[in-house]
Amino acid sequence: xxxxTPRTPAGTMELLPRRQIAFQRMxxxxxxxxxxxxxxxxxxxxxxxxxxxxxKSGGETEKQxxxxxxxxxIEQGHKPDLAMRFDLTVPTxxxxxxxxxxxxxxxxxxxxxxxxxxxxxxKGRYREFxxxxxxxxxxxxxxxxxxAEMPAVIYxxxxxxxxxxxxxxxxxxxxxxxxxxxxGVIDPGIRTLVLRQVDKLDKLSRDEVLAxxxxxxxxxxxxxxxxxxxxxxxxxxxADTLAHLDRLGLDNALFREGLDELAQVVAALKxxxxxxxxxRVNLAIARGLDYYTGTVYETFLTDHPSLGSVCSxxxxxxxxxxYTKSKLPGVGISIGLTRLFYALEQAGIVQDGDSxxxxxxxxxxxxxLADYLAMGAELRAAGVNTEIYLSPDKPAxxxxxxxxAGIRFAVIMGGDEKARGEVTVKDMIAGGQAGVRREALAxxxxxxxxxxxxxxxxxxx
Amino acid sequence: xxxxTPRTPAGTMELLPRRQIAFQRMxxxxxxxxxxxxxxxxxxxxxxxxxxxxxKSGGETEKQxxxxxxxxxIEQGHKPDLAMRFDLTVPTxxxxxxxxxxxxxxxxxxxxxxxxxxxxxxKGRYREFxxxxxxxxxxxxxxxxxxAEMPAVIYxxxxxxxxxxxxxxxxxxxxxxxxxxxxGVIDPGIRTLVLRQVDKLDKLSRDEVLAxxxxxxxxxxxxxxxxxxxxxxxxxxxADTLAHLDRLGLDNALFREGLDELAQVVAALKxxxxxxxxxRVNLAIARGLDYYTGTVYETFLTDHPSLGSVCSxxxxxxxxxxYTKSKLPGVGISIGLTRLFYALEQAGIVQDGDSxxxxxxxxxxxxxLADYLAMGAELRAAGVNTEIYLSPDKPAxxxxxxxxAGIRFAVIMGGDEKARGEVTVKDMIAGGQAGVRREALAxxxxxxxxxxxxxxxxxxx
Numbered sequence: 030x031x032x033x034t035p036r037t038p039a040g041t042m043e044l045l046p047r048r049q050i051a052f053q054r055m056x057x058x059x060x061x062x063x064x065x066x067x068x069x070x071x072x073x074x075x076x077x078x079x080x081x082x083x084x085k086s087g088g089e090t091e092k093q094x095x096x097x098x099x100x101x102x103i104e105q106g107h108k109p110d111l112a113m114r115f116d117l118t119v120p121t122x123x124x125x126x127x128x129x130x131x132x133x134x135x136x137x138x139x140x141x142x143x144x145x146x147x148x149x150x151x152k153g154r155y156r157e158f159x160x161x162x163x164x165x166x167x168x169x170x171x172x173x174x175x176x177a178e179m180p181a182v183i184y185x186x187x188x189x190x191x192x193x194x195x196x197x198x199x200x201x202x203x204x205x206x207x208x209x210x211x212x213g214v215i216d217p218g219i220r221t222l223v224l225r226q227v228d229k230l231d232k233l234s235r236d237e238v239l240a241x242x243x244x245x246x247x248x249x250x251x252x253x254x255x256x257x258x259x260x261x262x263x264x265x266x267x268a269d270t271l272a273h274l275d276r277l278g279l280d281n282a283l284f285r286e287g288l289d290e291l292a293q294v295v296a297a298l299k300x301x302x303x304x305x306x307x308x309r310v311n312l313a314i315a316r317g318l319d320y321y322t323g324t325v326y327e328t329f330l331t332d333h334p335s336l337g338s339v340c341s342x343x344x345x346x347x348x349x350x351x352y353t354k355s356k357l358p359g360v361g362i363s364i365g366l367t368r369l370f371y372a373l374e375q376a377g378i379v380q381d382g383d384s385x386x387x388x389x390x391x392x393x394x395x396x397x398l399a400d401y402l403a404m405g406a407e408l409r410a411a412g413v414n415t416e417i418y419l420s421p422d423k424p425a426x427x428x429x430x431x432x433x434a435g436i437r438f439a440v441i442m443g444g445d446e447k448a449r450g451e452v453t454v455k456d457m458i459a460g461g462q463a464g465v466r467r468e469a470l471a472x473x474x475x476x477x478x479x480x481x482x483x484x485x486x487x488x489x490x
Numbered sequence: 491x492x493x494x495t496p497r498t499p500a501g502t503m504e505l506l507p508r509r510q511i512a513f514q515r516m517x518x519x520x521x522x523x524x525x526x527x528x529x530x531x532x533x534x535x536x537x538x539x540x541x542x543x544x545x546k547s548g549g550e551t552e553k554q555x556x557x558x559x560x561x562x563x564i565e566q567g568h569k570p571d572l573a574m575r576f577d578l579t580v581p582t583x584x585x586x587x588x589x590x591x592x593x594x595x596x597x598x599x600x601x602x603x604x605x606x607x608x609x610x611x612x613k614g615r616y617r618e619f620x621x622x623x624x625x626x627x628x629x630x631x632x633x634x635x636x637x638a639e640m641p642a643v644i645y646x647x648x649x650x651x652x653x654x655x656x657x658x659x660x661x662x663x664x665x666x667x668x669x670x671x672x673x674g675v676i677d678p679g680i681r682t683l684v685l686r687q688v689d690k691l692d693k694l695s696r697d698e699v700l701a702x703x704x705x706x707x708x709x710x711x712x713x714x715x716x717x718x719x720x721x722x723x724x725x726x727x728x729a730d731t732l733a734h735l736d737r738l739g740l741d742n743a744l745f746r747e748g749l750d751e752l753a754q755v756v757a758a759l760k761x762x763x764x765x766x767x768x769x770r771v772n773l774a775i776a777r778g779l780d781y782y783t784g785t786v787y788e789t790f791l792t793d794h795p796s797l798g799s800v801c802s803x804x805x806x807x808x809x810x811x812x813y814t815k816s817k818l819p820g821v822g823i824s825i826g827l828t829r830l831f832y833a834l835e836q837a838g839i840v841q842d843g844d845s846x847x848x849x850x851x852x853x854x855x856x857x858x859l860a861d862y863l864a865m866g867a868e869l870r871a872a873g874v875n876t877e878i879y880l881s882p883d884k885p886a887x888x889x890x891x892x893x894x895a896g897i898r899f900a901v902i903m904g905g906d907e908k909a910r911g912e913v914t915v916k917d918m919i920a921g922g923q924a925g926v927r928r929e930a931l932a933x934x935x936x937x938x939x940x941x942x943x944x945x946x947x948x949x950x951x
Contacts, residue, residue, distance in 0.1 A: 136507075
C-alpha cells in the first residue's frame with residue numbers, strides 16, 4: 030500500500046516537543062497571572078449553532094467562518110448548522126446571556142482557547158490560533174476602576190513572560206468621538222481615515238500629516254486638520270497629556286466624560302502598582318470605531334515595534350444585546366498567543382525549553398531494574414518529574430536520548446555504586462557529575478533542580 | 491430587533507463557573523501526574539487534511555466524522571478537504587511519522603485535547619469531548635517493561651483524582667489469540683462474539699454461558715466451549731492466574747509469548763509501587779480485536795461498575811504504518827474526561843468547587859480604594875489569588891457576591907480599623923472572622939488559605 034504523506038493543514042501551528050514545552054510555559058504563565066488577579070476559567074464548545082454565532086457579523090467576517098457538518102448531513106445536502114468560533118467574545122456573550130441568572134456579577138472570566146478564521150494562508154497568519162482573554166462584565170453598570178485593573182494584569186503577565194521591555198498604551202474613545210463631534214467631522218469613514226493618518230506622526234512631519242488630512246479622500250478644512258493635530262497629536266507624560274486636554278476646554282459632553290475617565294484610570298494605575306515606565310496615554314489609539322466605547326488598550330514590545338500590538342482590548346457598553354435585554358457593560362483584553370509566539374520565534378526570543386522531564390533514571394544494569402523503579406517512585410513522590418529509561422540500551426545511547434530530549438539531570442547507579450550506597454547525578458547541560466547518598470537521592474535531586482546546579486564538593490544540601 | 495435565543499449545540503458540555511473550576515482541577519491533576527511520570531506535552535490542530543485523517547477508517551467511523559469548510563469553499567461547491575480529529579491516536583501517528591527524525595525515542599507524549607464525533611445526540615453522549623492520553627512510542631522495539639508503567643500512571647492519577655476506590659484490569663491479547671488458534675476458532679467475528687459471552691460470567695452461570703457459546707450464531711463445539719471457559723473463565727489472584735495459565739500447557743507460541751509478557755508485567759508492578767488491591771489480571775478483557783496486539787487495560791470505579799471502563803488502552807505493534815515505513819510499536823492509555831465528569835456528576839461525586847479566587851478584598855469605604863488596591867497587590871505577590879471588589883456597593887451585596895461566587899475568604903477594612911492598623915478576615919464558608927495586623931495581612935492570609943481555617947484566639951501564625 031502506498032504511504033500517505035503526513036502533513037498538517039495550512040495555517041496551523043504544530044510544534045516539536047521542546048518548542049511545545051516553551052509554548053505551554055507561556056500559556057501557564059498567562060493563566061497563573063489571570064488566576065492571580067481573580068479571574069475564573071471558562072471554556073465553551075469549539076463550534077456554535079451557526080445562527081447564534083453569526084447573528085451579527087456578515088460580509089468579510091462571514092467569509093472567514095469555518096462551517097462544520099457531519100458526513101451524513103453533507104450527503105443529504107443540508108446546509109451546515111454549526112460554525113467554529115472566530116473569537117472568544119461572541120461565545121462569551123452567548124454564555125453570559127444564557128446563564129445570566131446563575132452567574133455572580135461582576136463576572137470575571139478568563140478563556141484561553143483556540144479560535145478559527147479562514148484567512149488567506151501566508152507566513153505568520155493562522156487559521157487556528159490561541160486567544161487568551163480576560164473580561165470583567167457588570168450587570169447594568171461597571172465602575173471605571175475596572176478599566177485601570179486591565180493594565181495591572183497586562184503588566185504582571187508581560188513581566189513574567191519575560192519577553193523584553195514593553196509599554197502599555199491606552200486612550201479613551203470618548204475623547205476622540207467628542208473631538209470629532211466638536212469639529213463637525215461626522216462621517217465615520219472619514220474619522221477612521223483621519224486617525225490612520227494621525228498615527229503616522231512618528232514617521233512623518235506635522236506638515237506632511239496636515240497635507241494628508243486636507244488632501245484627497247479626507248478633505249478636512251485647514252482649521253479642522255490643525256485642530257485635530259493640536260488635540261491628539263500631543264505626546265508627553267500622563268500628567269502633561271491630561272493638562273493639555275483640559276486646557277483645550279472643548280465644549281463637548283462626550284469629550285469631558287472621556288477626559289474624566291482617562292484621569293481616573295491614570296490616577297488608579299499608581300495604586301495598582303504599575304510603574305509609569307511601562308504605560309503611557311496615547312491619544313492616537315482608537316482600535317476601530319465600532320465595538321469599543323471607552324478606554325482602549327494596545328501593548329507594544331519596545332524592541333519589536335513591527336509586531337504591532339501584542340495585547341489589546343477595551344471597554345464596551347453592552348456585551349450581549351443580541352441575546353438578552355439586560356445591559357451588560359464590560360472591559361477586557363486579549364493576547365493572540367499563537368501569533369505572538371511565532372513572532373517571538375522569528376525574533377529569536379523564544380527558544381527550545383528544557384524538557385518538562387527533570388530527571389532521567391538510566392538503566393545501567395538490567396539486573397537492578399527494581400532499584401531504578403523504586404528510585405523513580407521516590408523522586409516522583411518528592412515532586413520531581415522523572416522518566417525511567419526502561420530499555421536495556423548502552424549507556425551512551427541513553428545519554429544521547431537525554432541530550433536530544435533536553436532532560437538536564439541523569440541518574441546513574443551500577444552494581445558497585447549500589448554496594449557503596451551511592452548514586453551519580455550527571456548534569457547533561459552544564460556538564461559535571463556528583464555522587465549522592467542513595468537514601469538522600471530524592472531530597473538531594475530536588476535541591477539540585479531547585480538550584481539548577483550540582484552541589485560543590487562537600488557542600489551541605 | 492428580535493433577540494436570538496442563546497444556546498449551545500447538542501452533544502457539547504458547557505459548565506457553570508464553579509463546575510468548570512472542578513473540571514479544570516481534574517484536568518490539572520491528570521496533567522500533573524502525566525508530567526510527574528516524565529511525559530511531555532503535545533498539541534495538534536483540531537482539524538487535519540481529510541485524506542490524511544481518513545486514510546484508514548471507513549464505514550461507521552467515517553459517518554461520524556465532522557468535515558470543515560469555509561463559506562467561500564461551500565459557495566464554490568468544493569468537497570471539504572478538512573476533517574476534525576475523532577481521537578488523538580491518528581493525529582499522534584501522523585505527528586510521529588512527520589517529525590520522526592526530530593524526535594527522541596522512546597517518544598513519551600501526553601495529549602489532552604477535545605475530539606469530535608457526530609454521535610447521535612443522547613444523554614451522556616458527547617459530540618465534543620476531552621481525551622487525556624499518554625503513549626510511549628519506540629523505534630523498532632519497546633520493552634514490555636513499559637506496559638507495566640501504564641498501571642503505575644493510572645494508579646497515581648486515579649488516587650489523586652480522589653473519585654473513590656478503583657481497580658485496574660489487564661490482560662494480554664496474545665493469550666486470547668493463542669487460545670483461539672489452539673482451539674481452531676479462526677473466524678474473527680466468532681472470536682468477538684465468544685469474548686462478549688465470556689464477559690457475562692459475572693452475571694450468568696457457567697452452564698448458561700456454555701449454552702450461549704454452543705448456541706445459534708457462535709456454535710462452538712461442546713469441547714471448544716468448555717475449553718474456553720476453563721481457560722479464560724478463571725478468576726483469582728495474579729499468582730494463581732499465572733499458575734493456572736501455565737498449567738494449561740497450551741502448545742501455542744503466541745499463547746506462551748502472551749503468558750510470558752503478562753508475567754513480566756505482574757512482576758514489575760510491585761517494583762512500580764502499585765498495590766495489588768488496585769489491579770487484577772482479567773482474562774476476559776480484549777478491547778476489540780483489531781488495534782491492540784499485547785497488553786490491554788481497563789479501569790473500573792468499584793462503586794460505579796455501570797460506568798464501564800474509565801481508563802483504557804493497550805499495546806500496539808505499529809503506530810504509523812500508513813505514513814511511514816519505520817516500525818513504531820507503542821503502548822498507551824486514554825481517559826475520556828468529559829464522559830467521566832458527566833458520570834461522576836450524575837453519581838453526585840463531583841460538586842461545585844470553591845472558586846479559584848482565594849480572597850476577595852471588599853470595598854468598605856470608597857475613600858480607602860488605594861489601600862484596597864495595595865492590599866490586593868501584596869496578596870498577589872504572596873501567591874494568593876485575589877479579587878478586589880471595585881464597585882462601591884453595600885457590604886451586604888459584596889458578601890452575597892463572594893458567597894455566590896464561592897470565594898471563601900473576604901478581607902474587610904474600614905476607617906477605624908485602618909487607624910488601628912488592623913484588617914478583618916471573614917470565612918464565608920465555615921463562618922467566623924479574625925482580626926489580622928495590617929502589615930502581616932499577606933503572610934497571615936497565605937497561612938489561613940494553607941490551613942483552610944482562621945487562626946484561633948492568640949494562635950501564632
